Amino acid sequence: MAPRASALPRLMAPRKHEPTGRLTLLHVLHRGGVALLMLAAFELLTGCMDGPAPRPSIAYTGDPIVDGNAELAAAPPKDRVLWDDRIAATALRLGNFDEAKAKLDDAIVKGGGIINHTADAAKARSLFHPEDTKTFIGEPYERIMDYYYRAMIYWRDGEPDNARACYRTGQVLGSDVQTQQYKSDFVLLYYLEGLASERLGEDASDILARAQALTKRHLPPYNKDANVLVFAEYGHGPIKYAGGEYGEQLRFYTEESPIRSARLTIDGHKVGLPPYDNLNYQATTRGGRVMDHILGNKAVFKGTTDTVGNVAFLGAAIAANQNSRQGNEAAVGLAAIGLISKLASAATTPRADIRAWDNLPQFLSFAALKLAPGEHSGQVEYLTRDGETDPEFTREVTITVPADPSANTIVFLSELPH
Amino acid sequence: MRVINNPPEIATHRSRKFSHTMNTTHRFLILSSVAATAAFFSGCASEGVKNPSGVPVTQMNPDEQGFVAGTGVESQDLVTVTDKMARSILSTPAIASATTPPRIIIDPVENATRFPIDKSLFSDRIRIMLNSKAYGRVVFLARDRMKALEHERELKQSGQVTSSYDPNPVAFKGADFVLTGKLGGLTTQTSAGTSDYILYSFQLIDARTSEIVWEDSAEIKKQGLEDAAYR
Numbered sequence: 066m067a068p069r070a071s072a073l074p075r076l077m078a079p080r081k082h083e084p085t086g087r088l089t090l091l092h093v094l095h096r097g098g099v100a101l102l103m104l105a106a107f108e109l110l111t112g113c114m115d116g117p118a119p120r121p122s123i124a125y126t127g128d129p130i131v132d133g134n135a136e137l138a139a140a141p142p143k144d145r146v147l148w149d150d151r152i153a154a155t156a157l158r159l160g161n162f163d164e165a166k167a168k169l170d171d172a173i174v175k176g177g178g179i180i181n182h183t184a185d186a187a188k189a190r191s192l193f194h195p196e197d198t199k200t201f202i203g204e205p206y207e208r209i210m211d212y213y214y215r216a217m218i219y220w221r222d223g224e225p226d227n228a229r230a231c232y233r234t235g236q237v238l239g240s241d242v243q244t245q246q247y248k249s250d251f252v253l254l255y256y257l258e259g260l261a262s263e264r265l266g267e268d269a270s271d272i273l274a275r276a277q278a279l280t281k282r283h284l285p286p287y288n289k290d291a292n293v294l295v296f297a298e299y300g301h302g303p304i305k306y307a308g309g310e311y312g313e314q315l316r317f318y319t320e321e322s323p324i325r326s327a328r329l330t331i332d333g334h335k336v337g338l339p340p341y342d343n344l345n346y347q348a349t350t351r352g353g354r355v356m357d358h359i360l361g362n363k364a365v366f367k368g369t370t371d372t373v374g375n376v377a378f379l380g381a382a383i384a385a386n387q388n389s390r391q392g393n394e395a396a397v398g399l400a401a402i403g404l405i406s407k408l409a410s411a412a413t414t415p416r417a418d419i420r421a422w423d424n425l426p427q428f429l430s431f432a433a434l435k436l437a438p439g440e441h442s443g444q445v446e447y448l449t450r451d452g453e454t455d456p457e458f459t460r461e462v463t464i465t466v467p468a469d470p471s472a473n474t475i476v477f478l479s480e481l482p483h
Numbered sequence: 484m485r486v487i488n489n490p491p492e493i494a495t496h497r498s499r500k501f502s503h504t505m506n507t508t509h510r511f512l513i514l515s516s517v518a519a520t521a522a523f524f525s526g527c528a529s530e531g532v533k534n535p536s537g538v539p540v541t542q543m544n545p546d547e548q549g550f551v552a553g554t555g556v557e558s559q560d561l562v563t564v565t566d567k568m569a570r571s572i573l574s575t576p577a578i579a580s581a582t583t584p585p586r587i588i589i590d591p592v593e594n595a596t597r598f599p600i601d602k603s604l605f606s607d608r609i610r611i612m613l614n615s616k617a618y619g620r621v622v623f624l625a626r627d628r629m630k631a632l633e634h635e636r637e638l639k640q641s642g643q644v645t646s647s648y649d650p651n652p653v654a655f656k657g658a659d660f661v662l663t664g665k666l667g668g669l670t671t672q673t674s675a676g677t678s679d680y681i682l683y684s685f686q687l688i689d690a691r692t693s694e695i696v697w698e699d700s701a702e703i704k705k706q707g708l709e710d711a712a713y714r
Contacts, residue, residue: 173599179554179677179707181537186710190535199712212599219599226594226602233597237672265593355714359535 129155129483130164143185146172147201150422153214158479162218169215176202176211177234189418190359192366192409196418204315206303206347207422209235209251213429216257217296221475229261239347252280252341253429260433263287282339291433293464294473297338299324299447299480300427303348305419311367313360313415319345322427324447324455324480329432331443331464338445338478340428356417363415371410377403426481438468445478540707554679554705555598556666564683564701565605568664569612572687573620575697577660584619587687588626588658596668596681605664609685624658660696661688676708 121139125132133155137148149172156164180186180202189199202208216231232254239249249255259272269287277284300322308314327338381399384392440463447458458480466474540554572578578585589610592602610623625632632655639650648654664685671678680702687697708714 177555179537179540179709180713181539181708181710183710186712187536189712190710196712199710202713215599224602227599230594230597230599233670234599237597237670237677240672355711359711 130159130161143198143200144420145200146175146203147420147422149175150203150207150211151424153211154422154424154481155483157214157217157477158481158483160477162221162475165214166218169211169218172202172211173215175200176208190356192363192413195414195416196356196360197416197420199418201418201420203422204305204348205238205351206344207425208238209254209347210344210422210425212238213254217294217475217477220261220294220473223472225261225264225473229258229265232258232261239351250279251347252276252282252284253431255279256284256341257431260287263289280341282341284341285433288433288435290435292466292470292472292474293434293436293476295329295336295338295432295434295476295478297327297329297430297432297445297478298426298428299327299340299430299458301481302344302423302425302427303421304423305417305421307417307419309364309415309417311364311415313364313417315354315357315360315417315419317345317348319349319427321345323449324458325428325450326448326452327430327478327480328446328448328454329443329462329476329478330446331434331436331441331462336432336434338430338432340430342429343427344425344429345427360415360417363413367410367413367415370406370413374403374406374410377406424481426479436464436466436474438466440465447480535711537708537710537713540705554677554707556596556600556681560681560683560703561604561608563703565608565612567701568609568683568685568699569616571699572609572613572662572697573617575687577687577689577696578621581620584622585659586622586624586656587660587662588624588690590661590663592664592666592685594666596666597670597679598668598681600666602666605666605683605685606662609662624656626658629655658690661690662686663688676706678704678706680704 123132123135123139125135130152133148133152137145137152140148149168153165153168153172156162156168180200183200186199188194189196203211212231212235216228216235219225219228219231235251235254236249236258239251239254253276255272255276259269259276262269262272273284273287301320303317303319306316306318308316326340329336329338377399381396381403384399385396386392443462443464445460445462446454448454460478462476462478464474464476589606592605594600594602613621614623635644636650638644639646662685664683667682667684669680681704682700682702684698684700686695688694689696
């Protein structure tokens with residue numbers, strides 16, 4: 066007696082009245098579908114396993130440079146520039162220009178080129194990795210500050226042409242090329258470019274005019290005899306946070322600084338240090354990023370797969386209630402689709418990168434002075450909106466001017482803590 | 484007696500019906516699986532973004548029409564430019580026809596590009612190439628070491644160190660020529676990328692007459708587009 070067809074495993078059972086070829090194709094497709102489902106689930110699960118390496122513990126010393134470097138050593142490579150930036154700002158405020166120079170050079174080398182075809186950037190664009198998977202180089206206002214601070218050190222090293230190069234790159238970074246709506250409006254990048262050109266024997270009147278067109282504040286004409294360059298900063302810069310349903314929108318938290326100006330008194334002369342540039346404004350007024358579009362797509366995918374999952378589970382529940390074999394099979398299939406969709410939705414990470422150079426100032430100012438060689442004592446005061454001095458931040462300063470008339474003395478004044 | 488539980492025509496009908504239902508179910512499952520998986524794999528967050536991976540930086544001829552605008556000074560540019568300048572200097576009549584090797588000092592190159600660089604690399608490599616390949620046809624004076632040289636001379640003059648010659652007469656030689664240069668740049672930036680053109684120009688100036696006895700240049704244009712993750 067021939068065995069009954071129903072005794073064979075279901076997928077192996079030959080069906081009557083159907084051509085053999087069609088049977089085979091259906092079987093292959095069925096198996097393929099199951100395999101694809103399994104593969105998709107496997108991809109999801111393996112994708113979720115790609116977690117960060119454990120972070121080494123740090124023994125803090127209280128020295129911001131030592132601790133910062135310890136953080137840098139413990140940080141993943143993708144965060145290296147972030148720590149370079151933070152340490153550089155701290156080092157400048159401590160007067161450690163060599164440390165700042167090393168860190169800024171590292172940041173500029175890593176973020177200054179054309180970055181493409183890198184695995185971490187591709188991951189950051191993929192559905193299942195957050196944006197902060199990519200190597201941090203900062204948003205344009207942060208990258209500009211790398212060059213702004215580095216230019217200060219080039220001035221100090223007697224290289225005004227390289228300082229000018231930094232200002233020029235800053236201008237390029239500050240332009241919004243995606244929407245073509247914004248040209249760089251960073252006043253000091255132009256003003257100081259002009260100053261460097263003047264020092265190099267060029268006529269910078271057009272650059273000064275361009276800088277003046279960007280601000281209502283009166284920019285002082287270039288003083289060719291100035292041998293002391295004062296860079297001042299006050300207020301706290303922007304902080305990033307993630308908005309939107311899935312955190313896919315990069316947003317900035319800005320807090321208006323109570324300090325709105327500074328004043329340097331040196332040898333009895335008062336030198337105003339008004340805010341020529343506002344980093345909060347720079348961070349929040351630039352046009353959208355291409356990455357915002359990608360994150361938006363991720364968010365849509367996450368929402369859609371979640372909805373598909375809900376619908377599939379609902380369909381599965383309805384099919385299961387039909388109490389039929391066909392209904393049960395359909396329920397299983399729909400449940401599988403629902404599961405895959407839910408897994409896909411859960412694994413999709415549209416979260417925006419909110420790593421931030423979080424010790425930047427809000428306001429930037431500058432003044433050029435002519436001082437005789439030798440030591441000069443004075444003080445710097447920080448003023449509120451009403452022009453009142455905030456005594457908490459008043460500092461004594463000593464400026465030492467070398468006898469070499471070609472040397473530039475750089476004075477860096479910061480209201481921010483180390 | 485033969486009992487037929489399922490008459491053939493009924494069995495066939497049921498079988499067809501079941502087969503049809505199963506086919507429909509299978510097709511639904513398969514199509515749904517394929518669709519879900521295809522959507523899963525093809526669902527790309529970069530959709531709608533041109534060149535999501537960016538475009539590799541490509542070096543182009545300066546007169547070639549680029550698709551955007553460029554990027555910075557790199558080691559290959561340094562080598563290319565300084566090789567060309569060293570060869571060009573040696574072929575200039577002021578050097579090639581000189582009866583005694585001309586003495587040259589280097590005035591630092593001026594950087595007028597948007598790229599902060601170590602400018603001394605250019606003049607250093609030209610000097611190295613000429614010193615190593617020109618077999619004494621030019622002589623460079625170490626003016627950048629004058630402080631150390633003067634200190635050594637003072638030590639000899641004061642008798643603090645020995646000397647194999649009379650240290651009192653001025654023996655530091657003057658230059659016949661000054662070698663200098665300038666790096667100029669143009670930057671273009673659009674949504675298609677960034678392009679930088681850099682003109683490397685060098686001059687040999689007669690120190691006595693201020694005549695420019697030799698001048699040459701090299702041009703390099705580069706362009707590239709960053710990964711969308713950074714745009």
